Amino acid sequence: MTAMSMQRPSIWAVDSRVIVYSAIGAALYGVLVGIFKIPVPGSTAVDVRPAFALVPFFGIAFGPIVGLFTGLVGNMIGDQISGWGLLTSWNWSIANGIVGLLAGLAPMMLASMWSKGLMNKAIAGAAAGAVAVVVGFLFVFTDMIKDQMDFSAVLSEEYVPVIIGDLIATIILVPVLIYAWEPVKDRLGR
Amino acid sequence: MNFAPRYLGRGSWLARRDPRVLVLAVVFFVFAAIQVWDIRLVALLLVLALAYYRSARIPFREVRRQWFIAILFVSLLVFGNGIFASGRVQRLPDGAVQHIYGYLPLLGTPISAESVTFALTQFLRFMAMIAIGFPLAFAIDPAAFGVTFARLGVPYRFAYAIDLTWRFIPSFAADFRTTMDAQRVRGMDLGERVGGPLARLRRQVPILVPTIVNAIAGAEDTIDAMDLRAFGTGRRTWIRELRLDPTDRVVLLAFVALFVVATVAGFTTSSSFLWIPPFLIPS
Structure with a gap:
């Protein structure tokens, strides 16, 4: 039973809890990412994708493995549902996975801030998510090898637009989700 | 809004293949295609990809929106790359000179036979990569994803997570619709497009947050059910058995051969460099 163990499992353990939360994160991200897209005025390339906040949030709330799976598989499923194909942009799925993985390490790296109440947790979550977005999406520069794209094209057409949109979603929605989830978590006895 | 994976190629020749073949075909094809830069060979790869796509018998009317979006996206990407590259052309043979037609107004980006090629x-x-990828999206039975990845060597816990992901999608989609309807009843105007991106993002919160938190809160039942069935204590078996038949082996072998040939040709021939059609070179 899940409630029997008194010892907190390692963040790298893959138990049924990790499997289920991973699947939930990936399914939610895959379903919601294509629906909500908010264009930023004055830009043709930048869309705010609110569902993206799920990737850092699942990493922060349930650990790096869940974050990695949510980003990696969720992005593949979103691409699959849209018809783009599961593996056409495999490097983008890996980039999404890295974001979730890095965000998942935040509670460990920001331990002192993490234990100082809900507001600090929300701020730390937004900060960790933002750093994870900026670092994780550096992986899309592999398009320079995969598609022989020019550095400035990847930077201006892909990296900058995606991190602007995803930073907005992360900074605003990750704290909202942390605020919504923490009371539920306490109620569930987690 | 249709979120559920659509099994449009059901019954086709490709859908009758072992799903592992479809996944591996994409992997070998994509890694073969990214090594080839001779436009004649790339055109050949596209023909191959379209023939493969046709064998999935996906009704065009069902996927024309996806094709439209894919073509639009690729066009923007390629056009943008041409603009931002400012005349730098990759994969040109050593010592090749560019044949410039003219310069883009304002930006000054040179347009040459090489950049167009x-x-x-x-x-x-x-x-070509999208045509190969489409059957993966529409010609694999969604219920077979878990076993497919497990038999491809993905650790069974993660393969099970992939399977579980596909199973969660329809129920989350239903929850999402219920949440939207509930917010509509409360007077929320979902079609409203006023305000800046931040205001519009804020308006999504009453839909996104309940959908997400409900999904997470409901996870405990699934976790308990898995634990009660001793998930993770031993090797898992799958209801569906996958077996490669002779046709599957031939198809797989063909894609492996394609990858090997593309790799060898990349080292021994000029296939990994651009080939400029003579009619594009100004006299």
């Missing part, structure tokens, strides 16, 4: 090659390559 590069853009065309890139476009065709993307289209």
Whole structure:
């Protein structure tokens, strides 16, 4: 039973809890990412994708493995549902996975801030998510090898637009989700 | 809004293949295609990809929106790359000179036979990869994803997570619709497009947050059910058994051969460099 163990499992353990939360994160991200897209005025390339906040949030709330799976598989499923194909942009799925993985390490790296109440947790979550977005999406520069794209094209057409949109979603929605989830978590006895 | 994976190729020749073949075909094809820059060979790859796509018998009317979006996206990507590259053309043979037609107004980006060829090659390559990828989206039984990845060597816990992901999608989609309806009843105007991106993002919160938190809160039942069935204590078996038949082996072998040939040709021939069609070179 899940409630029997008194010892907190390692963040790298893959138990049924990790499997289920991973699947939930990936399914939610895959379903919601294509629906909500908010264009930023004055830009043709930048869309705010609110569902993206799920990737850092699942990493922060349930650990790096869940974050990695949510980003990696969720992005593949979103691409699959849209018809783009599961593996056409495999490097983008890996980039999404890295974001979730890095965000998942935040509670460990920001331990002192993490234990100082809900507001600090929300701020730390937004900060960790933002750093994870900026670092994780550096992986899309592999398009320079995969598609022989020019550095400035990847930077201006892909990296900058995606991190602007995803930073907005992360900074605003990750704290909202942390605020919504923490009371539920306490109620569930987690 | 249709979120559920659509099994449009059901019953087709490709859908009757072992699903592992479809996944591996994409992997070998994509890694073969990214090594080829000769436009004649890329065009050949596109023809192969389209023939493969046709064998999935996916009704065009069901996927024309996806094709439209894919073509639009690829066009923007290729065009943008041409602009931002400022005349730099990758994969030109050593010592090749560019044949410039003119310069883009304002930006001053040179347009040359080489940059046009590069853009065309890139476009065709993307289209070939998308055509190969489409059957993966529409010609695999969604219920077979878990076992497919497990038999491809993905650790069974993660393969099970992939399976579980597909199973969660329809129920989350239903929850999402219920949440939207509930917010509509409360007077929320979902079609409202006023305000800046932040205001519009804020308006999504009453839909997104309940959908997400409900999904997470409901996870405990699934976790308990898995634990009660001793998930993770031993090797898992799958209801569906996958077996490669002779046709599957031939198809797989063909894609492996394609990858090997593309790799060897990349080292021994000029296939990994641009080939400029003579009619594009100004006299």
